[in-house]
Amino acid sequence: MKISELSRTTGVPVASIKYFRRQGLLPAGKATAATLAEYGQEHVQRLRLIKALTTLGGLSIAAAREVLTAVDQAHSTESALGAVSYALPVPVAESPVGDADREAETGSAAEAEVEALIAAMDWQMPGTSPHVQGLTAALRELKRLDADYRPGELVAYAELARSAARLDLDRAATFDDDPVSLAEQAVIVFALSAPVLELLRRLAQEDQVRRRIAGGKPEPDTE
Amino acid sequence: MKISELSRTTGVPVASIKYFRRQGLLPAGKATAATLAEYGQEHVQRLRLIKALTTLGGLSIAAAREVLTAVDQAHSTESALGAVSYALPVPVAESPVGDADREAETGSAAEAEVEALIAAMDWQMPGTSPHVQGLTAALRELKRLDADYRPGELVAYAELARSAARLDLDRAATFDDDPVSLAEQAVIVFALSAPVLELLRRLAQEDQVRRRIAGGKPEPDTE
Structure with missing residues (x-):
């Protein structure tokens, strides 16, 4: 899925997802083009975990x-x-x-x-x-x-x-x-x-x- | 005791004591002059409690x-x-x-x-x-x-x-x-x-x- 769909599925804003990426909390998606990455179910689970830990x-x-x-x-x-x-x-x-x-x-x-x-x-x-x-x-x-x-x-x-x-x-x-x-x-x-x-x-x-x-x-x- | 002694007894800096006063966490001392106040054992206890709560x-x-x-x-x-x-x-x-x-x-x-x-x-x-x-x-x-x-x-x-x-x-x-x-x-x-x-x-x-x-x-x- 694209970052926009990852955001929709988890309820985590795109800006926060990018922030967690930069901070090294979330692994990179699979690059499909210079500025596009593909995210999977493991990213959904990891994002939910990050959210739960920090709230x-x-x-x-x-x-x-x-x-x-x-x-x-x-x-x-x-x-x-x-x-x-x-x-x-x-x-x-x-x-x-x-x-x-x-x-x-x-x-x-x-x-x-x-x-x-x-x-x-x-x-x-x-x-x-x-x-x-x-x-x-x-x-x-x-x-x-x-x-x-x-x-x-x-x-x-x-x-x-x-x-x-x-x-x-x-x-x-x-x-x-x-x-x-x-x-x-x-x-x-x-x-x-x-x-x-x-x-x-x-x-x-x-x-x-x-x-x-x-x-x-x-x-x-x-x- | 004076504010300096209250600070020494509790280990809380004078500036923090004044901050807790302003924030309404610590009751006023007994005024002994325009700029001097006398603090008692209840202030010592309260300061220790404030410190413990916030740490x-x-x-x-x-x-x-x-x-x-x-x-x-x-x-x-x-x-x-x-x-x-x-x-x-x-x-x-x-x-x-x-x-x-x-x-x-x-x-x-x-x-x-x-x-x-x-x-x-x-x-x-x-x-x-x-x-x-x-x-x-x-x-x-x-x-x-x-x-x-x-x-x-x-x-x-x-x-x-x-x-x-x-x-x-x-x-x-x-x-x-x-x-x-x-x-x-x-x-x-x-x-x-x-x-x-x-x-x-x-x-x-x-x-x-x-x-x-x-x-x-x-x-x-x-x-």
Whole structure:
């Protein structure tokens, strides 16, 4: 199809398609003349993915490019999952500021907390993992607000996170066997399911708040 | 304390403090002379909260202001929780584009899916809830990518979300009784715990991927 039809099919304006091409997010079409190119179904799918990443996923163009590069370099199922998991941006807290002594204290306390959690969960990962560093920074930010997790609370959340990750991996693994299309599905499951879980949690919070207003107590725990 | 000391204590530059004042995020200090104001512990706490919201929480200045306005208007424990829950920004997907027939189809399918989920979970909330609308938009975006949840999958995630929300509410409820400080804690629990749960999930995903690479299978489910 021509670029105009690609635009019509996906709802992405021609100017945006050209922009994504220049930014290296979308592969070139097959040149049919000096100024004409032919696009296929893989361009439709890739454009939908770019749109979803940059809207629902909240990724910048640069972050989306990094994720899509990892997708295109995927050569096996598992390396695809690993590469995508590392390429996704990590929520970050600001670097330390203010009172230096207090900062050093909250910093090492947060590190110890993350280390203990990873041991308690029997999670296997290097200390250089961006997720380890991200969690350490987040806990540190909460310590600055005197809003630490109480003992056991973080493990309780981590157990829920483990259950969610198992659902995620099962979801990703049922898709295609071709590494690139598996990696595309991994992006969908990893990057685009984060807002869905967050929205479900917000709905559940809203329900809990309403129940507590109505009855003063939440519904009995039936699990 | 003077503005210079407030800056030193919190690590927030004087220019940023003045900006937050002008933007209505930080209440005025007590005027002690025409150009001097005295700041107290409540300003320290509020500045830390603003910083955490706009960095870890990823909120814009406008969104942070809306949340903090809800905090300051809180007059009871439960209304504080409700107001904060509604004031927080919702992850959003782009509005419909492309093929009109397909759009109408994915739109009503997503609405039906959310309705069925809310009924299955026995959640109490109006259809006008921003979270209902946000989830509908997110599912629609996934449908555009042909990445629907399979039957039962969404409920499985929703059960996890409900457990997380219970932990959240218990966390928020153990804090102070004063509505404004409770609302501040609710902001911390609701807005700043979202990245923590997401990071825990990313850690768990990383662990799962590594286990599957190593053994071809995840560890046995021990729950």
